[in-house]
Amino acid sequence: MVIAPPGQPVSQVGNVAGISQEAWATIVAAGGGPRTKIGPFDRVHVFWLAGMSCDGCSIAVLGATTPSVESLLTGSLPAIPLVFLHHTAVQLEAGAAYMEPMWRAWRGELGDPYVIVYEGSLADESLAAGSGGYWSAVGEEEVDGRLRQVPSAEWVRRLAPGAAAVIAIGTCATWGGIPAAFGNVTGSMGMMDFLGKDYRSALGLPVVNIPGCSPVGDNFTETVAAVLLFLQGVGPLPEFDELGRPAWLFGETVHRNCTRAGYYEEGTFAEAYGDKECLVEIGCWGPVVNCNITSRGAINHVGGCMNVGGVCIGCTMPGFPDRFAPFYKKPPGSTFSATGAKLTGLFIRPLRRVSERDRDRTARWDRAGEVPSGWGAPPRPTFVDRLIHVGYDWIRHSGTAAKDR
Ligand code: SF4
Numbered sequence: 111m112v113i114a115p116p117g118q119p120v121s122q123v124g125n126v127a128g129i130s131q132e133a134w135a136t137i138v139a140a141g142g143g144p145r146t147k148i149g150p151f152d153r154v155h156v157f158w159l160a161g162m163s164c165d166g167c168s169i170a171v172l173g174a175t176t177p178s179v180e181s182l183l184t185g186s187l188p189a190i191p192l193v194f195l196h197h198t199a200v201q202l203e204a205g206a207a208y209m210e211p212m213w214r215a216w217r218g219e220l221g222d223p224y225v226i227v228y229e230g231s232l233a234d235e236s237l238a239a240g241s242g243g244y245w246s247a248v249g250e251e252e253v254d255g256r257l258r259q260v261p262s263a264e265w266v267r268r269l270a271p272g273a274a275a276v277i278a279i280g281t282c283a284t285w286g287g288i289p290a291a292f293g294n295v296t297g298s299m300g301m302m303d304f305l306g307k308d309y310r311s312a313l314g315l316p317v318v319n320i321p322g323c324s325p326v327g328d329n330f331t332e333t334v335a336a337v338l339l340f341l342q343g344v345g346p347l348p349e350f351d352e353l354g355r356p357a358w359l360f361g362e363t364v365h366r367n368c369t370r371a372g373y374y375e376e377g378t379f380a381e382a383y384g385d386k387e388c389l390v391e392i393g394c395w396g397p398v399v400n401c402n403i404t405s406r407g408a409i410n411h412v413g414g415c416m417n418v419g420g421v422c423i424g425c426t427m428p429g430f431p432d433r434f435a436p437f438y439k440k441p442p443g444s445t446f447s448a449t450g451a452k453l454t455g456l457f458i459r460p461l462r463r464v465s466e467r468d469r470d471r472t473a474r475w476d477r478a479g480e481v482p483s484g485w486g487a488p489p490r491p492t493f494v495d496r497l498i499h500v501g502y503d504w505i506r507h508s509g510t511a512a513k514d515r
């Protein structure tokens with residue numbers, strides 16, 4: 111179905127399949143609104159462009175499993191259109207054959223909807239053009255009888271207005287990342303800075319951001335699948351936060367789901383890499399960083415920074431890297447919270463060990479006075495342990511039928 115132009119009142123948008131009225135209100139109030147039609151479509155083209163990039167995002171995405179790139183490219187996911195990926199590293203075509211779909215998309219002759227995925231930051235090409243060069247480019251065109259390379263950022267200017275969605279992948283493309291760090295001579299920036307806050311895709315969407323250096327590949331493929339379901343008209347507009355991040359993926363700090371958070375809470379901290387405890391005193395910024403890698407894993411639900419011993423350096427955050435450097439020093443704010451945890455831990459830890467020793471036994475072993483294990487002799491509850499648990503168990507059973515036994 112053909113949809114309303116940007117800015118049209120919600121009441122006039124009509125029966126837009128799969129989009130909640132609330133989502134529409136947000137889009138339209140922001141001056142957006144789709145200028146193309148919602149599916150269903152048989153196929154969608156994805157133009158993967160690379161700017162100031164190390165290609166780590168491509169590697170991360172190729173390792174994604176839920177869903178995998180293969181399942182997107184073979185159309186094996188229900189209700190999701192076949193994805194035609196145009197990517198310089200995985201494409202069989204080269205030269206003019208590779209570039210042809212991009213030229214057709216620019217001329218409006220593609221015949222299918224397309225999505226732009228951008229990896230790496232966008233450099234200020236006017237700086238390079240001054241000396242006749244370019245920072246990053248793909249394809250070439252003839253101008254005044256001479257061939258020139260077309261900067262990747264220029265392709266964004268050409269293709270973004272007609273794209274169903276623009277997805278920035280990785281911290282360079284989302285916020286600027288390492289190429290935009292202190293001392294940046296390239297004028298590098300993220301996609302939102304490049305396109306501006308008024309940008310809306312042909313479907314009415316602002317820039318979608320999947321940060322991380324490199325990002326979790328599954329975060330990307332899952333978001334793409336959700337956006338494609340929206341494009342097909344069979345799914346709602348996914349929820350994004352105020353910075354265009356998928357809200358269900360970046361709504362929690364990495365600390366809240368960290369496998370070491372229990373050590374932090376008990377006030378025990380690693381002193382060196384390789385220690386098993388919380389890493390905050392050797393430089394971890396997890397308590398203030400929005401990232402899901404500890405719960406999702408890096409690849410195939412395995413790995414992830416603190417899971418494998420690394421500190422969080424805030425790589426998903428707009429302030430990365432400058433506001434987290436130097437990476438080997440502990441965050442100053444952790445002095446207060448870690449000291450507080452150490453103080454409460456002085457009391458909490460011994461009390462928990464008492465309960466742990468008590469719960470590590472059966473009633474039969476208590477009656478027998480020994481543990482029939484050939485592996486060793488577990489510590490026996492001390493007199494003080496037992497005394498504590500007389501009171502503890504009385505409280506535990508108070509108000510229950512078990513108290514009367
Ligand atoms: S290692 Fe980092 S994220 Fe994990 S509990 Fe410690 S401070 Fe939090």
Ligand code: SF4
Nearest residue numbers: 401415422423425426
């Ligand atoms: S835990 Fe920190 S360093 Fe690791 S991926 Fe997440 S934000 Fe980046």
